[in-house]
Amino acid sequence: MSFNFATAGRIAFGDGTSEQLLEEVKAFGDRAFVITGNHTDADESPLATLKELPGLEIWRTTGEPSVEGVRAATAAAREANPDVIVALGGGSVIDTAKSVGILLRNDGDLMDYLEVVGRGQKLAARTVPVVALPTTSGTGAEVTANAPIYSPEHKLKASLRSPAMIPAVAIVDPNLTLSCPPAVTASSGLDALTQCIEPFTSGQANAFTDILSQEGLRRTATGLRAAYADGSNRAAREDMAFASLLGGLSLANAKLGAAHGIAAPVGGLTGAPHGNVCAAVLAQCCETNIKAMKERDPENPAIARYDTVGQLLTGNPEATAEDGTAWIRETVAMLGVGGLASLGLTEARLDAATKGAMNASSMKGNPIVLTYEEVHAILTASL
Known part of the structure; x- marks a missing residue:
């Protein structure tokens, strides 16, 4: 170690x-x-x-x-x-x-x-x-x-x-954070979720960041929906403040991944809130990463880590990666965050967004190197 x-x-x-x-x-x-x-x-x-x-x-x-x-x-x-x-x-x-x-x-x-x-x-x-x-x-x-x-x-x-x-x-x-409005609670909270998932599945994760990011996922699972539903819920606000802190500690030391790699150019092209872009693409990034690793790198330890993500988010010890992505999609919908098209990304800009994502520094933490076609498909599916 x-x-x-x-x-x-x-x-x-x-x-x-x-x-x-x-x-x-x-x-x-x-x-x-x-x-x-x-x-x-x-x-x-x-x-x-x-x-x-x-x-x-x-x-x-x-x-x-x-x-x-x-x-x-x-x-x-x-x-x-x-x-x-x-x-x-x-x-x-x-x-x-x-x-x-x-x-x-x-x-x-x-x-x-x-x-x-x-x-x-x-x-x-x-x-x-x-x-x-x-x-x-x-x-x-x-x-x-x-x-x-x-x-x-x-x-x-x-x-x-x-x-x-x-x-x-x-x-x-x-x-x-008690006065934070629902829309900002949703956008920022989904960013916190992304910043716990990506360092945990990153190729640069370590034993210390694993502890932090996993606890961040547990706190997000209990706090995010509750804080959005009732901003005065102090327990939920504490969960999310802690999850955000843990995500920051994790990403600063284990890097991020495809969702943040995409968020940088899409945010620049559209001016959309960073957390909303992460939310729009997160589930699709997880699915694409898992598929790519199973096809090109079946021994990659991050495959099993996505199952752990599913277990932590759902609270079900038998949950799979697919259960985790389903929880993410359900939460994004529940919090009223739309797809990339609703954030201003058009089909005409998909190529520019894809090229920007391929060059983004956050992509260096992704558990597998994605192809141009895979990143383009994430964007297309997330419109």
């Missing part, structure tokens, strides 16, 4: 942990640059606790990170010269904060370092420390080492990536 594992410098999980925010921030200094969404009230907890800081600045962002959005936030942060960056929001807010933190400590422009569409230069492993507080349960961005950023010029999402981008502190308070 041999593996490396990287995560946040500290993780605080549980109801009320966001009350620690001021203490955590002051450990780094008095100059805090807060990145949050437009609907976050600065007069309410936890941001209200930071008002005593003499160097507090608040930057508001909307939508998923974009090249210009990250550039603007970075320029504002340079003016503020913070000791620490606070990210309060969903995965997009946290990814923006991680990007700003590391760009403040690296010379040059974002495009010097962005993968695929940029120059892809290696970032120096230094950053302004980030304290991340997720308000949705899905991306696990509070413990991951990259940030997907949309380039309108290329109509593609590409990653900024460095081990130094993992936040210094992750504060995961399920109470912060």
Whole structure:
């Protein structure tokens, strides 16, 4: 047994942990640059606790990170010269904060370092420390080492990536997700599900990530439908906050797979929410992977792992991989997430989406190398 594992410098999980925010921030200094969404009230907890800081600045962002959005936030942060960056929001807010933190400590422009569409230069492993507080349960961005950023010029999402981008502190308070609306609960929760399945079936999985991703699947099985049905269900919200954290820990150390490989170009082409794209293709990706492995790599251990996925999601120890994909399809329908066509993908763009997916970094974690025809078929079947 041999593996490396990287995560946040500290993780605080549980109801009320966001009350620690001021203490955590002051450990780094008095100059805090807060990145949050437009609907976050600065007069309410936890941001209200930071008002005593003499160097507090608040930057508001909307939508998923974009090249210009990250550039603007970075320029504002340079003016503020913070000791620490606070990210309060969903995965997009946290990814923006991680990007700003590391760009403040690296010379040059974002495009010097962005993968695929940029120059892809290696970032120096230094950053302004980030304290991340997720308000949705899905991306696990509070413990991951990259940030997907949309380039309108290329109509593609590409990653900024460095081990130094993992936040210094992750504060995961399920109470912060109680107001999350059903549509966002569905989208983010299905992303969390994907981020537990793909690291578990990845060719880079290890004994440690296996423990995390399996528990994440158990928590998603009990929490996802319940949190969608009743957002005030604290037990369900806790399950999903934990599942999201576990998925982030798993993917940061065992990689992802075809669903995320597809989500990057489709999101870039359509602007559809990342979690919705993952949800639309997840079951078909699982089925295609299993079929491809049985035909070309019958000794691949991931074949049996898909049976385990089925058992964990259904709670039936006799369940099969097929039972698992059926559970996924049923859940996606129950949560009201449509196919790729409803998200804006047209048949005319299938070739571009397929080619983009084949080149996506997430594909490197897939348990088997899929062909162009197989990826194209996943997209077609998921319309």
